[in-house]
Amino acid sequence: MTADTRQDLPFRYEHLGQDGAARTGLIHTGRGTIRTPAFMPVGTAGTVKAMYMGQVRELGADIVLGNTYHLMVRPGAERVAELGGLHRFSTWSGPMLTDSGGFQVMSLAKLRKLDETGVTFQSHIDGSKHALTPERSMEIQALLGSDIQMQLDECVRLPAPDAEVERAMLLSLRWAERSLKAFEAKPGRACFGIVQGGTVAALRVESAKQLAAMPFGGIAIGGLAVGEPQADMLAAIETVEPHLPADKPRYLMGVGTPDDLVEAVRRGVDMFDCVMPTRAGRHGLAYTRFGKVNLRNARHAADPRPLDEASDCPAARDYSRAYLHHLVKSDEILGMMLLTWVNLSYYQSLMAGLRAAIAARRLDDVVAETKAGWDRGLGD
Amino acid sequence: MTADTRQDLPFRYEHLGQDGAARTGLIHTGRGTIRTPAFMPVGTAGTVKAMYMGQVRELGADIVLGNTYHLMVRPGAERVAELGGLHRFSTWSGPMLTDSGGFQVMSLAKLRKLDETGVTFQSHIDGSKHALTPERSMEIQALLGSDIQMQLDECVRLPAPDAEVERAMLLSLRWAERSLKAFEAKPGRACFGIVQGGTVAALRVESAKQLAAMPFGGIAIGGLAVGEPQADMLAAIETVEPHLPADKPRYLMGVGTPDDLVEAVRRGVDMFDCVMPTRAGRHGLAYTRFGKVNLRNARHAADPRPLDEASDCPAARDYSRAYLHHLVKSDEILGMMLLTWVNLSYYQSLMAGLRAAIAARRLDDVVAETKAGWDRGLGD
Numbered sequence: 154m155t156a157d158t159r160q161d162l163p164f165r166y167e168h169l170g171q172d173g174a175a176r177t178g179l180i181h182t183g184r185g186t187i188r189t190p191a192f193m194p195v196g197t198a199g200t201v202k203a204m205y206m207g208q209v210r211e212l213g214a215d216i217v218l219g220n221t222y223h224l225m226v227r228p229g230a231e232r233v234a235e236l237g238g239l240h241r242f243s244t245w246s247g248p249m250l251t252d253s254g255g256f257q258v259m260s261l262a263k264l265r266k267l268d269e270t271g272v273t274f275q276s277h278i279d280g281s282k283h284a285l286t287p288e289r290s291m292e293i294q295a296l297l298g299s300d301i302q303m304q305l306d307e308c309v310r311l312p313a314p315d316a317e318v319e320r321a322m323l324l325s326l327r328w329a330e331r332s333l334k335a336f337e338a339k340p341g342r343a344c345f346g347i348v349q350g351g352t353v354a355a356l357r358v359e360s361a362k363q364l365a366a367m368p369f370g371g372i373a374i375g376g377l378a379v380g381e382p383q384a385d386m387l388a389a390i391e392t393v394e395p396h397l398p399a400d401k402p403r404y405l406m407g408v409g410t411p412d413d414l415v416e417a418v419r420r421g422v423d424m425f426d427c428v429m430p431t432r433a434g435r436h437g438l439a440y441t442r443f444g445k446v447n448l449r450n451a452r453h454a455a456d457p458r459p460l461d462e463a464s465d466c467p468a469a470r471d472y473s474r475a476y477l478h479h480l481v482k483s484d485e486i487l488g489m490m491l492l493t494w495v496n497l498s499y500y501q502s503l504m505a506g507l508r509a510a511i512a513a514r515r516l517d518d519v520v521a522e523t524k525a526g527w528d529r530g531l532g533d
Numbered sequence: 534m535t536a537d538t539r540q541d542l543p544f545r546y547e548h549l550g551q552d553g554a555a556r557t558g559l560i561h562t563g564r565g566t567i568r569t570p571a572f573m574p575v576g577t578a579g580t581v582k583a584m585y586m587g588q589v590r591e592l593g594a595d596i597v598l599g600n601t602y603h604l605m606v607r608p609g610a611e612r613v614a615e616l617g618g619l620h621r622f623s624t625w626s627g628p629m630l631t632d633s634g635g636f637q638v639m640s641l642a643k644l645r646k647l648d649e650t651g652v653t654f655q656s657h658i659d660g661s662k663h664a665l666t667p668e669r670s671m672e673i674q675a676l677l678g679s680d681i682q683m684q685l686d687e688c689v690r691l692p693a694p695d696a697e698v699e700r701a702m703l704l705s706l707r708w709a710e711r712s713l714k715a716f717e718a719k720p721g722r723a724c725f726g727i728v729q730g731g732t733v734a735a736l737r738v739e740s741a742k743q744l745a746a747m748p749f750g751g752i753a754i755g756g757l758a759v760g761e762p763q764a765d766m767l768a769a770i771e772t773v774e775p776h777l778p779a780d781k782p783r784y785l786m787g788v789g790t791p792d793d794l795v796e797a798v799r800r801g802v803d804m805f806d807c808v809m810p811t812r813a814g815r816h817g818l819a820y821t822r823f824g825k826v827n828l829r830n831a832r833h834a835a836d837p838r839p840l841d842e843a844s845d846c847p848a849a850r851d852y853s854r855a856y857l858h859h860l861v862k863s864d865e866i867l868g869m870m871l872l873t874w875v876n877l878s879y880y881q882s883l884m885a886g887l888r889a890a891i892a893a894r895r896l897d898d899v900v901a902e903t904k905a906g907w908d909r910g911l912g913d
Contacts, residue, residue, distance in 0.1 A: 199859065203866040228859045230836065236837050236855050244851060269536065435866075454608065457616050471624060475616050479608045486583040486815075486866060 163361040164343040164370050167401050170512040180402050182300045183341020184240070187215040188421040189402060190507050192414065192500045196432060198223040199233075199243040200208040202431050203493040206245045211499040212466070212494075213320075216300075217245055218426045221254035221293055222261065225283060226276040226336070227268070230296040238298030249297035250426070253290045253332075253347075255455075256308050256375075256407075266360075267307065269324070271299060287331035290366060291344070295337055301370070304332035306347040308376045318351035322360050323347045333367055343370025345404060351376060354383050354392045361396035378408045383416070390420045397421075411440060411503055411527070415520055418507050430500045434493030437481040441469065441499055444527040448492065448521040453478040460531075466498035495496040540726040544680075544723040544750050546782050546803075550892040554774060554801040557891040560751075560782050562628040562680045563721020564620070567595040569782060569803040570734065570887050571894055572880045573630060578603040578813055579613075579623040582811050583866070583873040586625045591847070592874075593881040595912025596680075597625055598806045601634035602641065605663060606656040608874030618678030622731045625779075630806070632726075632786075636688050647687065649704070651754075667711035671724070675717055681750070683711035686727040688756045698731035702740050713747055717847060723785035732765050733755060734772045741776035752784040754802070754805060758788045760908035763796070769787045770800045777801075791820060791907070795900055798887050810880045821849065821879055824907040828872065833858040840911075846878035 163202040167179040170189060180187040194201045194209055201475075203211050209217060210373040219239050236242050239249060255272065258265060260281075269288030287305040294302040306325035309318055329346045336344040341498030342493035346364035364372055374393055377386045389403065397403050404424035405417050414425055430440055441461050446453075456474040464470045468491040480488030503523070510519035546569075547559040560567040574581045574589055576597040581589050589597060599619050604610060616622050619629060635652065638645060640652035642663075651666030665673075667685040674682040684698035686705035689698055709726045717726040726744035730736030744752055754773055757766045770785065777783050784804035785797050794805055810820055817829040821840050826833075836854040844850045848871040860868030883903070 197861050198865065199856070200867040201863050203870070205867070205870070227863060228855070232835060232855075235835060236853060242853065242856050242859075419635075455612060455615060458841050472614060473622070475608070475612075476579070476622050476624075479622075483607060484579050485578065487580040487585070488867060489866060490583070490585070490870070 157168075162341050164341050166275075166400055168399070170514075172511045172514045173419065175419050175507075175511045176423060177419055177508045178402075178423065180248075180423075182343070183339075183366050184246065184300050185215065187248055187424075188508055189419045189510075190503045190504055191215060191416075193218045193424065193426040193430045194500075195220070195426055196243060196245065196249075197495055198227065198430075199239060201497070203435060203489045204431075204497065206243060208494060209245070209497065210247065212498050213505060214497070216248040216250060216452055219243075219249055219251045219297060219299065220257060221290060221297070222253050222257035224297060225254060225293050226278050226281070228292040228345070231332060234298070235298040238296075238297065239270070240298055248300040249298070249519045250301035251294045251297055251303065252406075253303045253305040254285050254293065255305045258285055259308065270362075271305065273305070277292070287328040288335040291337075291386075292334040300334060300342050302344045303373065304329045304344065304346050304369075306349055306351040306358075306375055308349065308379070309351065311376075311379055311381055313351060313352055315351075315353050315356070318353055319356055322349040322351075322356050326363050329364060329367060329369075333369065334528050345371040345373050346371055346375045347375040347406070348393055349376050350389075352381060352389055354389075357389055357392045357468070359397055359489075361393045363478060365396055365398050371399065371404060371424075372397050373404040373406050376408045377405065378427075379415070386413070387416055387420060390417055392424065394421045411500070414500075414503065414523075415507065415523065419516065419520065431493050431497035434496045435489045437488070437492065438496075439469075439477075439492050439499075440496045441531070442526045443529055443531045446531055448474065448477045448481045449476075460495060464495075464498065466495060468494035542721050546751070546780055547844060550778070550894070552713070552891045552894045552896040553799065555799050555887075555891045555896050556801055556803060557888045558782075560628075560654075560803075562613075563719075564626065564628045564680050565595065566887055567628055567804075568885075570798045570884055570891075571595060572795075572884045573598045573804065573806040574877050574880075575600070575806055576623060576629075577808075578607065579619060581877070583815060583869045584811075584877065586872060589625070589877065590627065592878050592886060594877070596628040596630060598630045599623075599629055599677060599679065600637060601631050601670060601677070602637035604632060604660070604677060604762065605665075605673050606658050606809055610673040610877040614678070614759045618676075621676055624855055628680040629678070630681035631674045631677055631683065633683045633685040634673065635670070635685045636787075638665055639688065640722050649707075651685065664728060667708040668715040671712055671715040671717075678894050680722050680726045682716060682722070683753065684726050684749075686729055686755055688729065689731065689737065689760070691759055692732055693731060694758075695733050695736070698729075699736055702729040702731075702736050706740060706743050709744060709749075713749065718730045725749055725751040725753050726787070727753045727755040727762055728754050728773050730769075731762060732769055734769075737769055737772045738776055739771045743909055745776055745778050749781065751784060751804075752777050753784040753786050755786045757785065758793070760776065763793060766793070766893075767796055767800060770802065774801045789881070792904075794880075794883065795887065795903065798891075799896065799900070810876035811873050814876045815869040817868070817872065817874075819849075819857075819872050820876045821911070822906045823909055823911045826911055828854065828857045828861045828868075830858075840875060844878065845882070846875060848872070848874035849878060
């Protein structure tokens, strides 16, 4: 089976079950099916950092995310296309979602300038000049061979005056239309719109309604998890959710902690991405059934027990906490490899548990058990 | 099968074949059998950097090396022993060789002081004070659970006056006797002596003869590959080899390039260790059938071909040179993981080829073919 042979299957969301506002389903794409709720590991520059793609697949990840900004500045979208696209380049053959590049232009690039047309910037790598418009973002994502392309939007830093939040939301709507127009629809692929509006309920509703009326394959909620309290984020989801089409996937961008995922799933979100499990794994932090564990802490130095002896993940099951502590303290690459593996494994198993719980209409119980595990901690 | 159940099997060298001075055989240890000539990946601080131990095993490595200096300063030999030994700590269940710690004391530690007793030094990690004597080195290696322990020796920097080389060689002989006395012989384990004497033939011969008369399990040639021309190293091996017992393994410490390995095997060496394949892999360099390749070079940026499509190693076979180039240029951990994998795979396949060639008495032909491959290069 090569990825290319299945790309004539249509992109669609298949609803399988519901528990309160929480949903479970399948997103069918040309490169395979995504079980939802889904967590997408972030494959920034064509690699899920410190992991082999085969491992990512084995953990149960159905889809990974690629960052348009990183790939456009190095090695370049045209280069990736020449090499057969991002799937072949990175050896990930399943579905792939790419962001628009806009968010990272604003957070990473130098000398940014934004106007109605789009945004121009200098690469943080070599200072080279680039432009990103809704049309160019769509083109780049098509060159990469993305299965789910994201519209270019403007995500304002919070807090910001309501007028500024509104301006960016309205600009994002105009860019949504331009993105859809530029998106070359192909069977099995989709373009998603992005709800903006900060924490202003009326603006979020306006944005969601407008996007729901456009022929997007799915709708994302953007501009959250940028430092606001979790309650504000959840309130924004609750505000937006009733206005999202039930027959399309909903994607909460850049979120989050395990608790964020659980609470957002409860409120009807289907898809997530976040660098947290991979980044934390490179900094000595493990996410487990027993909560977040800092392996740098001296309490682990003589502990022969694994992080989770019942885990399916070899990294959580077969290595002592003392060894992980030693690797982290010694800045060994293997420490980053093992803890990234632990964290992505936990995120995937968390999502699998939520999917099963929704299908069985047991979500509240499963969430309570899950949170009790986090509260219990590793024990002594 | 656990490692512990087999530790009553005796340590011995079984000679299987000879081609000129080159030998092929088996070293039986309590934790398994080592096919020789053997290359031992270096597992410095309890990890073969950027590799899972399962991968190292799958590449055909029968034995890995652990560094006494690194492990004694962090996490400490007593700590490793409490945790069940270095095998359990690192998850490597096969044979393991540990060095004496002396070489790295001289190259890494601060405020060293050497006398007849041994060497005192401060850790390069935290400045803590440590002492290493022949007896303490044996004790540490036993605490680690090493299968092949190395005597403490003094390796002088070259060039050095002959009198200085002689003094260090004679001291190393006295330390050899103390090491053997301190070594707690157990079935399946061995202690190796180390030939010193710089590039002074008479001193090398004297050292080898004295060590050959002692009840070591094997003999190492130390103090080479420290910057001298390859011809000097090979001459030293030729000087020493006739004086080494035929029924014991010979180990050339810290060597080397693929060409060094081939030429030393031709001269009767059975075992090697070197950080070269692992360190090079972390710096964008690949060792392949087609010679050494610098993936940082722009010539690879658009090259869709793998490093070696005929390789058994997924890292050499399944990833484009363009992707490897991208990972290296982007300082991605996966680049280090893949190139370390490529390099250890090549080193293991090189040794497997030499073993088969010696057994078939075709060594000269195989060496000629091997070198022709290196000279040919990757091509365009």
